[in-house]
Amino acid sequence: MNILLQLLLILFLAKILAEIIERAGFPGILGEMAAGIFLGMLWINPDEDILSFFSLLGAIFLLFTAGYKEINLQELKASTKIALIPTLCGVIVPFSFGFLLGKAFNFEFMECLFMGVAFSPTSIGVSVRTLIDLDYLSKKIGSTMLSSAILDDIIGIFMFSVLISIATYHHIPTSMQLMVIGGKFVIFLIIMIILGWKIFPVLFTYIHKMHVKESIFAFVFMIAIFSAYLAEVFSLHAVIGAFIGGVCLSGIPLAKIEDVQNKVSGISYGIFVPIFFAYIGLSIDLSAIQGAGLFALLVIVMALSGKLIGGFIGTKIAGCDNKNSLIFGVGMMPRAGVELVFISVGRGLGIIGDEIFSAIVLMIVVSVIVSPALLKLVIEYKERSGSTSN
Amino acid sequence: MTIDYSKLIVAEIMTKDVMSVGENTTIVDLLELFGKYHYHSYPVISQAGELVGIISEDIVLEILMFNQMPACGHTHLSVIRSCSDVAGGIMTTHPVTVSQDANLSETADLMLKHHVHRVYVVEQGKLVGILSKRDIVNEICKRRE
Numbered sequence: 153m154n155i156l157l158q159l160l161l162i163l164f165l166a167k168i169l170a171e172i173i174e175r176a177g178f179p180g181i182l183g184e185m186a187a188g189i190f191l192g193m194l195w196i197n198p199d200e201d202i203l204s205f206f207s208l209l210g211a212i213f214l215l216f217t218a219g220y221k222e223i224n225l226q227e228l229k230a231s232t233k234i235a236l237i238p239t240l241c242g243v244i245v246p247f248s249f250g251f252l253l254g255k256a257f258n259f260e261f262m263e264c265l266f267m268g269v270a271f272s273p274t275s276i277g278v279s280v281r282t283l284i285d286l287d288y289l290s291k292k293i294g295s296t297m298l299s300s301a302i303l304d305d306i307i308g309i310f311m312f313s314v315l316i317s318i319a320t321y322h323h324i325p326t327s328m329q330l331m332v333i334g335g336k337f338v339i340f341l342i343i344m345i346i347l348g349w350k351i352f353p354v355l356f357t358y359i360h361k362m363h364v365k366e367s368i369f370a371f372v373f374m375i376a377i378f379s380a381y382l383a384e385v386f387s388l389h390a391v392i393g394a395f396i397g398g399v400c401l402s403g404i405p406l407a408k409i410e411d412v413q414n415k416v417s418g419i420s421y422g423i424f425v426p427i428f429f430a431y432i433g434l435s436i437d438l439s440a441i442q443g444a445g446l447f448a449l450l451v452i453v454m455a456l457s458g459k460l461i462g463g464f465i466g467t468k469i470a471g472c473d474n475k476n477s478l479i480f481g482v483g484m485m486p487r488a489g490v491e492l493v494f495i496s497v498g499r500g501l502g503i504i505g506d507e508i509f510s511a512i513v514l515m516i517v518v519s520v521i522v523s524p525a526l527l528k529l530v531i532e533y534k535e536r537s538g539s540t541s542n
Numbered sequence: 543m544t545i546d547y548s549k550l551i552v553a554e555i556m557t558k559d560v561m562s563v564g565e566n567t568t569i570v571d572l573l574e575l576f577g578k579y580h581y582h583s584y585p586v587i588s589q590a591g592e593l594v595g596i597i598s599e600d601i602v603l604e605i606l607m608f609n610q611m612p613a614c615g616h617t618h619l620s621v622i623r624s625c626s627d628v629a630g631g632i633m634t635t636h637p638v639t640v641s642q643d644a645n646l647s648e649t650a651d652l653m654l655k656h657h658v659h660r661v662y663v664v665e666q667g668k669l670v671g672i673l674s675k676r677d678i679v680n681e682i683c684k685r686r687e
Contacts, residue, residue, distance in 0.1 A: 180614055222618045224635065280616045284609055295625055302618055360652050368656060405636040410600075411657040 155202050159427070161191060162203075166426040179520050181488055184426045185513070188433020203431055204500075210428025211493045212394040213420040215309075216376040218489075219398025221413060223302070235299035241466030242300060242484050243307050246271040246458030253454045254508075257447055262319055263508060266498050269315050270512050271455045273308035274301050275488035275520075282524045283483070286531045293476045296467065297483045305490050312494050313337060313392040319503050320387055333387070340386040341396070344379065348400025356406035369415045372407055375400075391493055432492055435499065436513055437506040448511040455515045456522070459485045475534040482530050486523040487516045552649055553642035555681040556663050556671035562587045565594065565630030569605065572629060576602060585662055585669050586633045592667040595633030605632060639664045640673070650678050 169183030169190075250271035254264030279297065283289040289298075317333040318325055325333065352375065359371045375397050383393025401407045441448055463481035472480065495512045498504045562585045563572065575584060576599065583598040601623065608616075608624040623632045639662045640649055652658060653675055660674040 174612060174614055177613075224619065224622075280613070280621055284616075289621065289625060298618070298621055298625070360656070361648060403636060405638045408636045409638060409656045409658055 158203065159206070162187060162427055162430045163423065165190060166430045170426070177524075179488060181429050181492075182517060182520065184429035185433035185436075185517070187426075188430035189436055189438075190433075191430070192434040192436070193438075203427070203434070206424065206427045207431035207496070208390070208428075210420075210424040210426070210431070211391050211496060212376065212380050213416075213424045214428060214489055214493060215391045216380075216394035216398040217416060217420045217425075218305075219395045220372070220376075220401050220408075220416060221398075223399050223402050232299075232303060235296050235303055237470045238296060238463060238466030238480060239300040239303040239307065241469065242274065242459060242462040242481075243272045243304050243311075245462030245465065246455060247311075249454040249458035253450055259508070261324060262315075262503055263505075265315055265318075266494075266503050267451075267508060267512075269308065269311045270491055270494050270498070271458055272311060273305050273487065273490045273494075274459065274484045275305075275486050275490065279483045279486060279523060279527055282527045282531070286528065286535075288479070288531055293467075293472065293479050293483075296470075296472075297480060300463075300480075300484065304484075308490060308494075309392060309395055312497075313388050315503075316389045316392070316497065316501070317387050319501055336386045337388065340383060340388060340393070343382065344393075344396050344400055348404075352400060352407070353404050356404055360406050366415075368406060368409065368412050372401060372412055372416055373419075375407075389497055391497060428496070429492065432496055432513060435496075436510050438510075441510045441514055447507065448514050451508075451511040452515045452518050455487070455512075456485045456519055475530070475537070478530050479527070479534065482523065482527045485526070486519045488520060491516055548645060548647045550646035550681075551642065552640055552644045552646055552661075552663055552673050553671070555646065555677055556642075556673040557677060558671045560585060560669060560672050562669065563597065563629050565589070565628065565633075567629040569627050569629075569632070572597060572602065582659065584629075585637070585672070586629050587669060593637060593639065593662055593664055593669040595630070595635045596637045596662070597629055597633050601632055601634065637662045641665065642670060646678070649673065650675075653678075 165187035166184040169187045170180035171183070173183035173186070174180045247268040249268075251264045251268035254267040259267070280289065283294050283297070288294045314333065314337070317337065318330075321329055356368065356371070359367050364370075376394050379393040379397025379400070380390035381393070383396070384390050460478075460481035463484040464477045467477040467480040468474070491512070495504065495509050499506075499509045561575075561579065561581060563575070565586055565588055567586075572584070575581075583596050585593055586595040586597060588594045604611075604620060605624055608620065626632050638652075638658055642663055642665055644663075649661060653661065660672055662669060663671040663673060
């Protein structure tokens with residue numbers, strides 16, 4: 153099929169199905185993935201190079217936009233103080249569950265590590281509506297969840313970058329190789345920090361004076377691509393570089409003019425990101441899910457219970473009571489965008505196969521459908537039992 | 543007579559008497575300010591007297607309408623803002639600033655090209671004025687008369 157027609161169909165279906173799903177009260181990415189599944193069942197070949205490239209741009213701009221628009225370094229410092237222990241427990245427990253589950257099913261060491269990493273991040277976007285409806289967003293446990301969500305995405309991205317670097321060796325690296333991996337990561341970070349701190353702010357004072365059209369937007373776009381490329385030069389993955397590039401621009405006023413932010417958001421969420429999610433849908437092997445019955449079920453149970461137990465233990469250590477700890481654990485169960493980027497990259501690099509990929513996609517879908525309902529139940533349970541602490 | 547705007551500097555036409563708010567100004571007080579005056583945004587000044595952010599009508603509207611917004615509008619940052627009750631927690635922390643001696647035509651070009659409605663004039667981090675598109679238009683009209 154003509155590639156232009158493929159793009160048109162993907163974007164059209166992704167937007168229409170996302171709208172229907174959003175109006176039904178679920179996250180739009182389910183609709184975007186459903187568009188891919190639907191088109192895959194009909195006629196589009198998911199191995200199309202151009203679609204795969206657009207999908208990579210989607211993953212890059214999903215993480216770049218997260219760093220560029222959503223990260224506030226001052227707020228991050230405050231989050232670390234509030235939510236460090238609950239976040240660490242909420243990462244370590246699901247990571248262990250993912251790793252052990254992989255071991256139990258005799259997957260290779262790298263696949264087990266990857267499952268652990270893919271179980272670790274959180275996407276509490278779907279929990280927010282429930283927290284608002286039940287007036288829990290402004291309570292202490294609600295703000296701890298918000299702080300923790302951003303922290304554990306960052307920890308997840310760090311773990312993912314280490315894993316990707318290790319995967320390039322195709323075996324468990326020696327201590328020397330691990331030092332090389334760490335060294336490359338540190339050098340990349342130092343370069344990006346210098347660029348973001350000293351070079352980019354000066355660069356933009358010249359860019360805004362350029363006569364050519366859309367100079368600031370073009371350079372913000374270029375910095376996304378540049379940081380993605382530079383990460384690859386240092387054996388990291390492009391999406392990690394894009395995220396760090398976004399963070400580097402997040403404090404530069406001229407790069408964050410409202411108009412420019414809207415254009416970056418438009419090209420990301422309007423075009424590239426829906427194609428990325430639809431491509432995930434296209435890549436799902438439905439027969440692999442059917443064949444992986446028990447494994448897929450255990451992936452769902454272990455990933456969700458890992459977050460629940462880790463979050464519960466962490467908030468208990470931090471001094472919360474049982475009911476609030478339970479609310480925190482359930483609120484941290486949903487997974488979405490970042491996890492999908494991880495598994496998409498993992499599959500692309502050949503670290504995981506169709507069985508793990510499809511099972512984790514299924515887990516993500518179940519998590520965003522089930523978590524808000526469970527969260528509502530536990531909050532109502534707490535209110536009924538008359539606890540007054542918040 | 544043709545006026546050469548390239549020789550004008552921002553300090554000549556900026557509004558010097560600026561109404562600002564502190565980081566601890568409550569949202570209730572901010573709403574009162576927006577109701578009482580016609581300004582579209584207020585600069586936020588730290589205790590050290592430095593410009594640290596701005597509160598625009600867009601932010602206030604976002605907070606007021608937060609509960610009614612579709613779920614896809616709940617970004618991490620907007621959720622954090624909705625939980626705060628003081629200016630420091632909801633402000634935009636990256637206002638576009640220029641110095642007093644910035645060239646007016648270059649500043650106007652920036653505002654036109656990138657749809658920036660007003661820029662904040664600072665000297666060593668301290669706010670000394672605001673320049674809006676309206677200020678520039680008024681000045682040009684005045685000089686044409």
